Amino acid sequence: MSTGTTVKHTLDGTPPQPGNRYGRMEWAGAFGDLGTLLPFVIGFIAVTKLDPLGVLFSFGLSMILVGLYYRTPMPVQPMKVIGGVAITQVGVVSHGMIWGAGIFTGLLWLVLALTNTLQYVARLATRPIICGIALGLGMSFMRNGIKMMGENWPIAIAALLLTFLLLKSRRFPAMFALLLFGLAVAIVTTPSLLTQLAQLKVGFKLPEFSLFRFSWNDLVMGTLILGIPQAPLTLGNAVVAVTAENNRLFPDRPVTEKKVAISQGLMNLFAPFFGGVPMCHGVGGMAGHVRFGAQTGGALVIIGGILLVLALFFSSSVDIIFKVFPMSVVGVILFFAGIEVASAASTVSREKPDFYVMLITAGFGMWNMGAGFLAGVVLQLLLNRKWVQV
Secondary structure, X not given: OOOOOOOOOOOOOXXXXXXXXXOHHXXXXXXXXXXXXXXXXXXHHHHOOOOHHHHHHHHHHHHHHHHHHHOOOOOOEEOHHHHHHHHHOOOOOOHHHHHHHHHXXXXXXXXXXXXXXXXXXXXXXXXXXXXXXXXXXXHHHHHHHHHHHOOOHHHHHHHHHHHHHHOOOOXXXXXXXXXXXXXXXXXXXXXXXXXXXXXXXXXXOOOOOOOOOOOHHHHHHHHHHHHHHHHHHHHHHHHHHHHHHHHHHOOOOOOOHHHHHHHHHHHHHHHHHHOOOOEXXXXXXXXXXXXXXXXXXXXXXXXXXXXXXXXXHHHHHHHHHHHHOOHHHHHHHHHHHHHHHHHHHHHOOOOHHHHHHHHHHHHHHHHOHXXXXXXXXXXXXXXXXXXXXX
């Protein structure tokens, strides 16, 4: 019996994949990754003194291209190990080392993907290990979010309540309320902010392209101090876990570890030559975008476009613009992103061995995601060979 509904198909007989959308929920979800993006971007600009133009331009262009290509909220984030070391060891880590680490990272993931070596490594990531990575990363995000909220607990508690009340609202998304609330808090606590915003300098400027931003020594030291320690975290979080999460949330738009690694490699090969920092597709960013409403790559195009405008026209004033985001409110965003990431752990089976592998991976992952991945692989191997029993 006909229902009167016609399903269109492409020439090869498959249903057409949905395109990007740019409605209010995509706009709300576009800001869902501020909890991880903003602290690192501020750190790179304010602490390491990298040029805001190059940093924001690289992020903005990468986000737009990624959103258009994947058509899902595939995130673009700073690499956390590299960022953490660069920001906390300013006297040791130079700009050239940051860019050298980006080149190494880009080459590493391209080589692993194009030689198909990555598929053998990815096979080690069983469902319990992937769930453990999600649980550990989610708990880490929640912990860091709570730390950021500690800067002003009354404001953070009000923001938490506001988010809970509006989290399911499509008429007035929670993210819009958080941004407006954060702006109001910033104006009240910093009365001169409106005057500073009114004096923003607008001036078009293109990033400087250079093949000589770093030396051979920068490349070697950046690889050893920054790039290699980052690699295990990137494998677990930004290749294996984000692929699994994308395919769980958007089975109509599946991706592969190879595809994710290639795009990650390409981003990191171009960014250093414009003064950008190493970037990845961290699964926490996808959770943040989705938690606040994003369902397509339109969210990435939106936030990427905003960052591109800031880079090209307002790079000399970004320190003022960032003041409209109180860290206590940004912590709330990160906290909810953590909840979304950790919820993926619910897909693990109820078998006791799988549960143990997930918990061990998560426990070590809260300290170091690379160590968590390795611990999970080792325990899984021991259980499979029945060398240990739980």
